[in-house]
Amino acid sequence: MFSKFGYFARETATSLRRNLLMTIAGVLTVTVSLFLFGGVLLLSTMVDHGVARWQGDVDMQIYMQPDATDSQIEDIRLALDQLTQGDLAGVASFTFLDKPAAFEEFKELFANQPQFISSLSDPEKLPTSFKIVPKGAAFTEELRLSFEGRPGILRVLTPDSSVRFLIKLRSNVRLLFFAIAAVLLASSLFLIVNTIRLAIFARRREIQVMKLVGATNWFIRIPFMLEGLVEGALGALLAFFGIIGLQKVLASQVADANDLFSAFYVTTGDALSIGWSVLALGAVIGMVGSAIGLRRFLEV
Amino acid sequence: MIRLESVSKTYKGSVSALRDVSVDIAKGEFVFLVGPSGSGKSTFLRLLLREELPDEGRILVAGRDVNKLAHWKIPYVRRNMGCVFQDFKLLPNKNVYENVAFALQVIGRPNHVIESQVPQVLDLVGLAKKSDHKPDELSGGEQQRVSIARAFVNRPLILLADEPTGNLDPATSVGIMRLLDRINRTGTTIVMATHDEGIVNAMRRRVIELDRGAVMRDQERGVYGIGS
Numbered sequence: 001m002f003s004k005f006g007y008f009a010r011e012t013a014t015s016l017r018r019n020l021l022m023t024i025a026g027v028l029t030v031t032v033s034l035f036l037f038g039g040v041l042l043l044s045t046m047v048d049h050g051v052a053r054w055q056g057d058v059d060m061q062i063y064m065q066p067d068a069t070d071s072q073i074e075d076i077r078l079a080l081d082q083l084t085q086g087d088l089a090g091v092a093s094f095t096f097l098d099k100p101a102a103f104e105e106f107k108e109l110f111a112n113q114p115q116f117i118s119s120l121s122d123p124e125k126l127p128t129s130f131k132i133v134p135k136g137a138a139f140t141e142e143l144r145l146s147f148e149g150r151p152g153i154l155r156v157l158t159p160d161s162s163v164r165f166l167i168k169l170r171s172n173v174r175l176l177f178f179a180i181a182a183v184l185l186a187s188s189l190f191l192i193v194n195t196i197r198l199a200i201f202a203r204r205r206e207i208q209v210m211k212l213v214g215a216t217n218w219f220i221r222i223p224f225m226l227e228g229l230v231e232g233a234l235g236a237l238l239a240f241f242g243i244i245g246l247q248k249v250l251a252s253q254v255a256d257a258n259d260l261f262s263a264f265y266v267t268t269g270d271a272l273s274i275g276w277s278v279l280a281l282g283a284v285i286g287m288v289g290s291a292i293g294l295r296r297f298l299e300v
Numbered sequence: 301m302i303r304l305e306s307v308s309k310t311y312k313g314s315v316s317a318l319r320d321v322s323v324d325i326a327k328g329e330f331v332f333l334v335g336p337s338g339s340g341k342s343t344f345l346r347l348l349l350r351e352e353l354p355d356e357g358r359i360l361v362a363g364r365d366v367n368k369l370a371h372w373k374i375p376y377v378r379r380n381m382g383c384v385f386q387d388f389k390l391l392p393n394k395n396v397y398e399n400v401a402f403a404l405q406v407i408g409r410p411n412h413v414i415e416s417q418v419p420q421v422l423d424l425v426g427l428a429k430k431s432d433h434k435p436d437e438l439s440g441g442e443q444q445r446v447s448i449a450r451a452f453v454n455r456p457l458i459l460l461a462d463e464p465t466g467n468l469d470p471a472t473s474v475g476i477m478r479l480l481d482r483i484n485r486t487g488t489t490i491v492m493a494t495h496d497e498g499i500v501n502a503m504r505r506r507v508i509e510l511d512r513g514a515v516m517r518d519q520e521r522g523v524y525g526i527g528s
């Protein structure tokens with residue numbers, strides 16, 4: 001058994017060295033495609049975290065025009081008041097943020113950009129708003145529709161709409177990146193198939209002798225399978241480190257960013273679990289590639 | 301040991317290579333398969349090795365019907381058969397010892413078996429002193445001896461030789477035939493395809509003559525051609 005292991009290791013190493021350029025090309029394509037694949041997973045994990053935070057927070061806000069008249073504001077207040085009455089009404093509670101309060105909120109939101117705050121010369125230009133706590137996330141859309149377009153209203157901001165936008169953006173971007181990754185994965189598969197075919201061709205004499213003296217098909221195949229596996233796994237390993245590195249970069253970016261973006265975090269744990277699946281995928285690509293490369297050829 | 305029952309073989313888009321061949325070869329026999337080029341000698345050997353399947357008939361090797369063999373069992377049956385070819389089929393980047401050892405390595409024999417068997421068989425073929433030479437440093441006769449050593453190192457029951465002297469001069473061929481004779485005396489059944497008249501006539505062994513795929517003659521202690 002031990003001598004067999006030594007034999008397979010030697011044969012695989014020899015073959016990898018003999019086709020060095022093809023080997024490198026195969027490994028790097030696997031690396032790039034798996035890195036892209038893992039990177040997309042990492043980014044969408046980030047967005048998932050952010051979305052999760054925002055979805056828990058269903059508060060909505062109705063911004064009035066900066067020049068809305070007092071009576072317009074009063075109309076909205078009355079309408080909201082009515083919506084707090086009765087079982088079917090959607091509003092749990094609401095508060096009015098006047099101009100000083102709006103300025104306070106503005107300062108809080110941009111606390112880490114003081115020059116931006118000082119650039120706002122006139123707090124009077126900030127819109128006043130109603131902060132509304134709906135009775136449930138289900139009511140936000142209904143409330144938005146009933147207020148949007150009323151006189152004096154600038155816009156109705158529901159967390160849902162921004163979350164929906166983000167989710168849509170995420171799924172589109174994810175789809176695009178997955179498509180690119182899929183094309184790259186397919187090409188790395190072809191490269192591995194090709195490397196294996198070349199390796200088989202380079203060793204056709206050996207294979208002929210092996211068949212004649214009664215080596216089993218598996219014995220003949222194993223060095224080639226290992227060759228594909230090593231290529232796939234080596235490429236995946238590089239991608240693995242790339243993904244861990246990407247996580248470090250993203251994490252430090254988020255740490256520097258303001259409150260709004262701190263929800264978008266990725267942990268080393270996330271990167272590791274993506275990394276493991278990328279490693280497994282690389283190994284599978286290597287094995288499948290060599291299996292395809294070996295098909296037909298080694299019929300008895 | 302070897303038995304063909306009404307075996308016929310036609311390659312795709314070709315005339316029939318073997319026609320209704322029935323032959324029985326006992327253990328320990330030395331058989332010459334003679335006939336002009338294209339008469340079906342190589343096809344005969346390929347069928348025994350299960351490199352080809354016959355269209356009709358049954359082929360038994362060491363009691364097994366090789367045509368009914370499951371795919372995965374084919375290699376194990378081949379381990380009972382050594383084969384030698386006109387072009388030696390040695391691996392140019394391995395030396396003599398490695399070429400012979402390769403045959404044992406790839407069927408998973410342990411190192412201690414390889415280390416004892418290879419020198420022994422190299423001694424038998426008279427190449428013990430050249431075990432670290434590469435094939436291109438050897439004469440044709442020496443190369444054929446290496447290929448015989450490789451075929452015999454696993455002590456097969458049967459040795460198949462397809463024109464083993466086809467590339468060698470007569471004097472060298474005599475040496476090869478002496479070696480095959482020695483191997484035959486160890487109880488190994490030998491089937492050798494050849495169209496070398498001199499050798500066949502000198503050896504006086506069983507001769508099976510093929511002509512366009514059909515058995516023309518099957519004669520104990522025969523000569524190459526009738527009347528020669």
Ligand SMILES: Nc1ncnc2c1ncn2[C@@H]1O[C@H](COP(=O)(O)OP(=O)(O)O)[C@@H](O)[C@H]1O
Nearest residue numbers: 311312314317336337338339340341342343344
């Ligand atoms: N792989 C093949 N495909 C098609 N025809 C073949 C093949 N091998 C041999 N033949 C044909 O079968 C016949 C017998 O060939 P072969 O067994 O090689 O004869 P020999 O070894 O006696 O010269 C010849 O007519 C040859 O052309």
Ligand SMILES: [Mg+2]
Nearest residue numbers: 341342343462
């Ligand atoms: Mg022939």
